Amino acid sequence: MIYLELLWSFFQIGLFSIGGGYAAMPLIQHQVVDIHPWLTMTQFADIMTIAEMTPGPIAINSATFVGIQVAGIGGALVATAGCILPSCVIVMTLAYVYYRFRGLTMVQGILAGLRPAVVAMIASAGISLMILSFFGQRELPADLSGIRWASVAIFGLGFAVLRKWKVNPICVMAGSGVLGVLLYSLGGGL
Numbered sequence: 001m002i003y004l005e006l007l008w009s010f011f012q013i014g015l016f017s018i019g020g021g022y023a024a025m026p027l028i029q030h031q032v033v034d035i036h037p038w039l040t041m042t043q044f045a046d047i048m049t050i051a052e053m054t055p056g057p058i059a060i061n062s063a064t065f066v067g068i069q070v071a072g073i074g075g076a077l078v079a080t081a082g083c084i085l086p087s088c089v090i091v092m093t094l095a096y097v098y099y100r101f102r103g104l105t106m107v108q109g110i111l112a113g114l115r116p117a118v119v120a121m122i123a124s125a126g127i128s129l130m131i132l133s134f135f136g137q138r139e140l141p142a143d144l145s146g147i148r149w150a151s152v153a154i155f156g157l158g159f160a161v162l163r164k165w166k167v168n169p170i171c172v173m174a175g176s177g178v179l180g181v182l183l184y185s186l187g188g189g190l
Contacts, residue, residue, distance in 0.1 A: 017059055
């Protein structure tokens, strides 16, 4: 019976936690502390801390840790499966629909319309990160004062290295991180 309860609880969490692991935390707390008193609030906080520190998605890590706490290894497997099952079903359904109807003009039109939106979303995230890095705040200041010149220089250098020499982006990120530590610790961020 405990396995079915774990499966159903984490199935609901996986289905309704849109927005990532942090959005799932209140749902997980409601299921494992309020509805089913499997954990105390202190235990829940400890499990969330461990789930954040371990590699992987927070919701899946917490499902695994809650499941192991409640019902051992079997509970961990069932809770984790319950958490990922909704996503798997939705993705498989969308893949089936796409492969079945990909030749239709309407489907091609929908995909063509989505491409610019995806590019815009990625560009928006990139611009937000640049503003945060260059100015140390989320919004662009009105007078453009307080610019962090070290960040601008690191960005420019990294961009130039990527474009001119086609270096692996991971190496550029690592080099930028080292350069940032050196500039900000020795020069105070210029």
